[in-house]
Amino acid sequence: MSELAFPIAALALTFFVLIPAMSLISWALLKYKRARTEHWVDFGDNATLAWLLAPTLLPLAWLGSSALHQGEPARALEACLIEHSVLLATCLEALVILAALTLSTLGVAGLKALQTHPRNLGDGLPEDDLRVQKLLKIVAADPLLNAFPIKVICQAPAAVFTHGWWRPRFYVDACFVADNDAEILHAALLHELSHARARDPLRVFAARICLMLNPLSRLLEADFERWRNAREGSCDAEAVRLGGDPLSLAQGIVRAARFRCLDINTYGISMLCGHDATLLRLRVAILMEGARMPRRTFGHLALGSALVVAVIVPHIFDTDALQYFHHAVERLFLGAA
Structure with missing residues (x-):
């Protein structure tokens, strides 16, 4: 099970620390926005939706991208502190497992949502009706x-x-x-x-x-x-x-x-x-x-830019946050052993 220790720990950190922390930030900002919004229609702007999506999308995008980056052949040994001798030869497979688990989590949620998505709405009436x-x-x-x-x-x-x-x-x-x-x-x-x-x-x-x-x-x-x-x-x-x-x-x-x-x-x-x-x-x-036109915001552009940064930054600037976390998990594993 040593090979699964890091992927499981990384997902646990993401879902039970990073996403909740960002959710608290979003909740506070949306509460402030409700208090400052002049008209209730304005709450339906793109900025509100961005704050609802960001707590989940950004951590998962960064985690998946960082895992793929750390799993690149040139960096597999740098991310590895101990030798995985039971099932895996290097940390490469453990990092790939992490990326696969991240994508699978999104996929399972999507499939669950699709279960309630209407599929067959019936054929339309003929044009001569x-x-x-x-x-x-x-x-x-x-x-x-x-x-x-x-x-x-x-x-x-x-x-x-x-x-x-x-x-x-x-x-x-x-x-x-x-x-x-x-x-x-x-x-x-x-x-x-x-x-x-x-x-x-x-x-x-x-x-x-x-x-x-x-x-x-x-x-x-x-x-x-x-x-x-x-x-x-x-x-x-x-x-x-x-x-x-x-x-x-x-x-x-x-x-x-x-x-x-x-x-x-x-x-x-x-x-x-x-x-x-x-x-x-x-x-x-x-x-x-008299209908009031809503205020226009560009939260979708801000969220899109943040997603691009979350995905690209690990591959360009070589951030080592995931690598340090990987080392910490393996040290704990060695100490327990």
């Missing part, structure tokens, strides 16, 4: 909607929703199409267009995986729900900016809430009906007063 024709006329009149495929389905889990990570598509319940006029349907589709442009299904999925891997996820779950709620308000404002009628959108939100709505923990779907009655009332009230 009157409800499909009604929706196609609305789409044809707005060039913004032409780039996204739209399906009208029966027994949909929600009135209107967006599904798909890389190529989002819109799904509309056939009864919702039949029961509402063109203005309501147009405003609802523009709301979903805002979700699709922001890649919200993918971002929600990524955040769920990060929280699933975070031992202190309970600290951040409330802020994650606040971010999701604020995203609904942001998409309402964006829909109005793109040409949707505020009153029609408010009516669509209320009517969509009467439909069967997915559980709020469902991955990969953004939907018009929102999550709870309090949020619905707030969204409608804001639309009646």
